[in-house]
Amino acid sequence: MSIKKLTVFFAFASIGVAMIITISLLVSTRSMKKSAPIFSTGGSFKNIIMLIPDGCDDSVLSLARWYKNDALTVDTLKTGKVHPFMANSLMTDSAPGGTAYSSGQLTTDKFIAVGPRRNDLLSIFDGDNMFEAYAPIPTVLEKANFLGLSTGLVATSSVTHATPASFGAHVDSRFKEAQIAKQMAFNGIDVVMGGGRKNMLPAAACNVAKEGEPTGVRADCLNLEDELISRGYNICTTKEEMMNLENDKAWCSFASNHMSPDIDRQFFTPTEPSIAEMTEKSIELLSKNDDGFFLMVEGSQIDWAGHSNDPIWMVTDFIAWDNAVKVAIDFADANGETLVLALPDHNTGGLKIGNYKHNYLDRTVEFARDPLLGMKMTSIGVLKGLVNPTAEQLKARVAENWNVKLTDKDVSRVLEYNEAYADKFLSNLNTNLPLNYALSRIVSEEYTIAGWSSHGHNGEDVPMWIYGMDPEAGVIRNTDVGLMVAEVMGGLEGFEDVIYVDVEKFGLEWSVNVLDPTNEIALVEGHVFPLNTNHVLTDDGRKNFPSLTIYAPMTGKLYLSAAAIEWIKEQE
Numbered sequence: 047m048s049i050k051k052l053t054v055f056f057a058f059a060s061i062g063v064a065m066i067i068t069i070s071l072l073v074s075t076r077s078m079k080k081s082a083p084i085f086s087t088g089g090s091f092k093n094i095i096m097l098i099p100d101g102c103d104d105s106v107l108s109l110a111r112w113y114k115n116d117a118l119t120v121d122t123l124k125t126g127k128v129h130p131f132m133a134n135s136l137m138t139d140s141a142p143g144g145t146a147y148s149s150g151q152l153t154t155d156k157f158i159a160v161g162p163r164r165n166d167l168l169s170i171f172d173g174d175n176m177f178e179a180y181a182p183i184p185t186v187l188e189k190a191n192f193l194g195l196s197t198g199l200v201a202t203s204s205v206t207h208a209t210p211a212s213f214g215a216h217v218d219s220r221f222k223e224a225q226i227a228k229q230m231a232f233n234g235i236d237v238v239m240g241g242g243r244k245n246m247l248p249a250a251a252c253n254v255a256k257e258g259e260p261t262g263v264r265a266d267c268l269n270l271e272d273e274l275i276s277r278g279y280n281i282c283t284t285k286e287e288m289m290n291l292e293n294d295k296a297w298c299s300f301a302s303n304h305m306s307p308d309i310d311r312q313f314f315t316p317t318e319p320s321i322a323e324m325t326e327k328s329i330e331l332l333s334k335n336d337d338g339f340f341l342m343v344e345g346s347q348i349d350w351a352g353h354s355n356d357p358i359w360m361v362t363d364f365i366a367w368d369n370a371v372k373v374a375i376d377f378a379d380a381n382g383e384t385l386v387l388a389l390p391d392h393n394t395g396g397l398k399i400g401n402y403k404h405n406y407l408d409r410t411v412e413f414a415r416d417p418l419l420g421m422k423m424t425s426i427g428v429l430k431g432l433v434n435p436t437a438e439q440l441k442a443r444v445a446e447n448w449n450v451k452l453t454d455k456d457v458s459r460v461l462e463y464n465e466a467y468a469d470k471f472l473s474n475l476n477t478n479l480p481l482n483y484a485l486s487r488i489v490s491e492e493y494t495i496a497g498w499s500s501h502g503h504n505g506e507d508v509p510m511w512i513y514g515m516d517p518e519a520g521v522i523r524n525t526d527v528g529l530m531v532a533e534v535m536g537g538l539e540g541f542e543d544v545i546y547v548d549v550e551k552f553g554l555e556w557s558v559n560v561l562d563p564t565n566e567i568a569l570v571e572g573h574v575f576p577l578n579t580n581h582v583l584t585d586d587g588r589k590n591f592p593s594l595t596i597y598a599p600m601t602g603k604l605y606l607s608a609a610a611i612e613w614i615k616e617q618e
């Protein structure tokens with residue numbers, strides 16, 4: 047931990063500096079790769095806003111611009127290029143992609159801010175230079191919290207989805223969303239907005255919900271909303287409630303799982319806010335902290351549009367995200383001390399302008415725009431409630447909502463792909479997904495200018511838009527982005543020895559009980575630390591610490607904050 051860097055970049059964060067000096071007595075055995083200076087900062091920043099349009103590249107800009115018939119906000123920003131990959135593939139998943147941006151570290155497919163496993167690394171990597179396998183990797187959000195800044199996460203998916211989770215949680219699978227929700231609820235994040243209410247509430251089987259109250263999926267029967275309320279948070283579930291928020295701490299779950307695609311909201315969930323509205327409110331709440339804030343905003347569903355090969359979903363959700371960038375830029379313009387970074391984590395679907403179907407001279411402005419303008423909603427909306435539709439049902443839905451007259455041949459191709467995809471995507475619970483992929487693919491090819499390369503992620507470079515500093519020439523790695531953001535906060539090097547200390551190194555007696563899902567705890571020198579929370583149980587109730595208690599089942603290691611270790615020693 048470099049105190050010098052801290053004083054240069056965050057001179058105002060005096061509490062953080064004092065704590066770091068105290069805790070630096072602890073032994074450091076793990077090391078984070080030292081960050082190289084990548085950007086010429088030309089000054090310090092009080093606030094950082096990172097906006098991620100999950101799963102796209104430059105092609106979406108061209109199509110979105112034609113559709114909008116106007117410039118995009120990002121068109122006005124300085125640009126750089128980022129080469130995304132993860133530890134075990136040159137096409138990154140959102141979990142390691144998010145981890146690269148949140149921490150500057152490479153990790154494994156599906157891992158959320160924990161070190162990469164070593165047995166399947168890409169041949170170009172030497173595991174020696176990587177973070178310890180399965181150990182929690184400190185994030186820039188956690189550093190911001192530690193420095194006394196306010197922090198926020200906004201997403202249009204469940205807030206426990208891979209990208210936001212990578213900033214506020216540490217687990218070895220993005221699919222452990224109940225655990226992610228618990229870690230996030232106890233990780234001191236001031237403002238959280240998006241979907242995912244089901245992950246906050248007890249399962250129906252717990253029998254704890256009062257009459258008329260919604261239930262969720264939490265097998266541990268915890269009500270995380272009640273927990274947050276007891277700690278001074280406001281809970282909100284509608285746009286109107288969000289608009290009326292005044293307190294600085296808020297957790298808003300606008301959907302049980304994911305929010306609606308932007309263009310579908312008007313039809314299905316009109317009480318949900320847009321991503322721009324969530325961003326504006328979050329900035330309003332977070333900017334009440336004179337010391338500054340860190341905010342990550344994810345346009346989560348651009349990626350899903352790419353998976354589907356749905357051009358209207360991709361373009362409209364990208365424009366919605368671009369509107370959120372405008373909110374951030376307007377704030378940064380007025381504020382003068384704010385860095386805004388906007389960048390995808392990877393491309394998805396491989397959208398290109400042009401496909402195999404059409405002749406070069408067919409490619410008019412009208413051909414780019416008109417089919418998209420005829421689409422009133424996404425493929426998700428088109429197929430809503432339609433289970434195993436007949437050819438006539440499918441034709442009627444598509445004609446009504448996409449202004450496309452499917453031929454018999456189109457329909458048989460859609461059904462053929464549907465069957466093939468159903469075999470491939472059987473494990474997915476959304477039964478309409480294969481049909482969604484099939485319909486979007488055929489309609490794209492036959493009736494639009496959009497060409498696609500796959501239903502998965504892609505490995506090419508993605509753009510980065512920057513406000514507040516100049517990018518250096520050339521292409522940087524995705525991990526460099528995380529290191530650069532960390533650098534603004536004085537770096538993350540050695541911060542794991544402050545917030546995620548391996549208890550084994552201190553000769554303490556400890557054990558973990560994870561057999562009872564309603565009472566997962568660590569016992570350290572007789573003190574009860576509920577797992578995935580930031581506190582120890584005491585005679586008076588709880589004592590809170592700056593970071594979470596995390597157990598890594600794959601290595602059998604337990605991590606506590608250095609402050610918790612100090613406290614345990616004081617009790618002896």
Ligand SMILES: [Zn+2]
Nearest residue numbers: 100101140391
């Ligand atoms: Zn992603």
